[in-house]
Amino acid sequence: MTTYSPREIESKWQLFWSKEKTFSVKEDPNKKKYYVLDMFPYPSGEGLHVGHPLGYIASDIFARFKKHQGYNVLHPMGYDSFGLPAEQYAIQTGQHPALTTEKNINRYRQQLDRLGFSFDWDREIRTSDPSYYKWTQWIFLQLFESWYDLVENKAKPISVLVSHFEKQGTQNLMASNTKALVFSSKQWNTYSTEKKEKVLMNFRLAYLSMSQVNWCPELGTVLANDEVKDGVSERGGYAVEQKEMMQWSLRISSYAQRLLDGLEQVDFTPSLKEQQRNWIGRSEGLLIDFEIEGQQQNIQVFTTRPDTIYGVSFMTLAPEHYLVQQITTDKYRSNVLSYLDTVSKKNERERQSNVGNPTGVFTGAYALNPMNNEKIPIWISEYVLHGYGTGAVMAVPAGDQRDYDFAKQFNIEIKNIFKGVSLDANAYVEKDVEYINSPKIEGLNYYEATDVIVEILIRKKKAIKKVNFRLRDAIFSRQRYWGEPFPIFYKNATPYPVKDKQVLLPKVDKYLPTNDGRPPLGRAKRSDWNVFLGDQMELNTMPGWAGSSWYFLRYMDPKNKKKLAAEEKLNYWKQVDLYVGGAEHAVGHLLYSRFWTKFLYDLNIISFQEPFKKLLNQGMIGGAIESLCLKKEKQEGKPVFICSSEVENNHIVKIPCHIDFVSDYGSKNSYLTPNQIAEFIKWRPEYKDAIFEIKNQQYSISELVKDTNKKIYTLTEHGKMSKRYFNTIDPEKICDSYGADTLRCYEMFLGPIEEHKPWSVNGISGVFGFLKKTWALFHQAKQVKQTNEELKILHKTIKKVTEDIEKYSFNTVISTFMIAVNEWNKLPQISFKTMENFTVLLSPFAPHISEEFWKKLGHESTVSIAPWPMFDPSFFEESSYEYPISFNGKMRYKLALSLSLTKDEVEREVLKNEKTKNHLAEKEVKRVIVVPGKIVNIVV
């Protein structure tokens, strides 16, 4: 027997798979399809670390499993290759981002190839490849050429809208728009081309508008709402401010209800669905008109609590509200103007930061409560969001905490409308109330009261029902170079689509904005563009999520030059059956790709509305971050390091330390020996004069190396695995020492796939040992008849492995393998037939060693297409069972009894047993529970 040498066999089989095109797949109507997809990576310069492949391993296991079961499995991989880091690098070095990207992709590919994935690389896609982004641009144009019909609830061609305008103007039109327009067909027909385009822009699903955007000066670009976290950019953590800019947006808000409803059809985790629901933020309420005293116009407010209308004691408008100037009285004008001025200087974050301490001014105007004509003062406050509802709020301090805080701040009356409720400290936001001071609804509960108020206001034509969504339209322009160029040109400041030819990214001399602040594409001369029409080309590029919103479709037909994918292929592969990726994309990517899928469905391009049937979120593999603790104050100009146990009494700076130097890294007692400190200093020479304080004694490095018993303790934290913390583990390193099969099994063995877990090499030797044991066991197998014992172990294993893979419980599968091998090892002999079956079970997890076994068993072809073993329950027909005998629910001993015994017979056997008598001692048996084939419980 040769020893198990993963290096040799793994590269051999990887070559075999790629030569034989083992995993290349074609549409086959005679076979059931299964589509397994990974979230494709952005190829960063840092390469992969052991955390990245976790999801790829899981999906690969599942894809291989389905292949064994006879499915036609689509399992592709590609690269989300447009993005900021390559561009940032280009700015620094002048190197074209395409070159960096290419280099990074090659590195990724090399790392991926070593892990033995069953990807069909013939289907590889790259979002930055013109042959790919041609279709991203195409979808954008379809959005541009569409509007949303609210009657049929679907997108329709803009030509349908134009003919509607020609015949009826805006009459009988129910369409999503930016603002409500009213015109007749006569008017429409007199409009100029430019005027018509402006009107249509109001309806297009991809539209240009002046909008409040999240501007990030450091990145030199705008960001979508979900790219901003806590007021800073998600990537890089730079400050973000609000700015008015002309930008492309996508009318995702039209799809809000469908995006919400679609969640019922898909198998995502509850928490992820919840996040999407919150992001969409549906609320049902009422639009109520309040007359303004002495004015023609009304103020419209949106409320979800019409039942509290008798508690309205003031009204608040957003500073941007269109009626502010008009209703402000002369007496309060200067006050209002100075407030508006203060607010305009604040960014969104500052405006939202003073919770509980609101600001605002009185306008001098009064509104009239439609229920009782009471006068209500109208205020302005920054806490009211211009973009939500109507930008005006009927303030009910009794029932809303924000209104309550505002009223307290400005000494406005707090009207109590709830019986038996104290409003001394807080508003009362619960709905389990009885009303007082509310003439029409006293004595009613919340639901009845709401119905009554709604009915009255609607009858008086003072209100209409309305559903509001928090979801905003998505800004689609980025002021960057490395993204999809828009297929758009401008003539007389009006945008038109470029239809006949694909617009390619032009050459530029630098990847920076122009001196006059236009995006980098502004540097391209007319001749640098492959297409130049009109006065000017669009200078923005598309955001990172454009290419990733539809890529799962392109894998079905990646080389198609005429269409985004051929119809018959789209109809064959359909939805992704299993999608594996990180939960951090919960709202961004997943929402946008669901939106584009629904849009393409409306266009009859695809036959399904949800892109991903089942989503599996893999947890992150964290790393231990090890830092040396540096005192903030230097001592005689020298840096001082102290032990992590001493940090409480000192101000320290954490200096991340490469985990290669640290002993017991990841544990509470991680430390550096003097030799390791010397290594650290070699790595960070700026600390060569540092003083190390150990147990109140100070040492220089030269003193320390003389006493090897000294230790300096490092601070251990758990966090991301990242180059920045010097704690990344390269999967290739693991492959070098243990092999890919061990790495694959070990990453699965770490724990449930969805959970976050720290990386540690501690357990890896156990998994490696298991493969070695399996190797040895295999080489002991003989051409003999299968014994009942080995078959029993085999079928127990088949059952458990199959069930667990179907539950995505991969960690327990590895345990099951280990148990089986341990048990077979105890038998005097093992047959080839048993090992053959086991090899198939093992192959999704450890494909290389399995191929090797398969060949040694005499097969010519790959193990990856061998049929999955069938479970045979007949091996488990037992005649007796070892009953656990428990007393008051605690198991005390076991007793083997025939399964043919009745309950009474079991009870009798148990009670007359010596051990039962011992356990009972003097106590009396109150009751005996017998569950046949399960347990016996004696109650004393």
Add this chain to the structure above:
RNA sequence: GCCGAAGUGGCGGAACUGGUAGACGCGCACGACUCAAACUCGUGUGCCUUCGGGCGUGUGGGUUCGAUUCCCACCUUCGGUACCA
């Protein structure tokens, strides 16, 4: 604050639908092999114990013959979100 997920040995974790808590692996201890070490193999390993047993799945209560599993309250950790009317 609100929403979601999760708390089990020294560690990663297992336990079907309420039925033997701690599978499997790491670590540790002892033993075999070896001149020796590594490798490998074997045995043991939740805690306490007066060796009878007692206690144990974040805490406190409840339902049950029986609870890691179901119910109520609370604590902690992680993730999301934050004036959305």
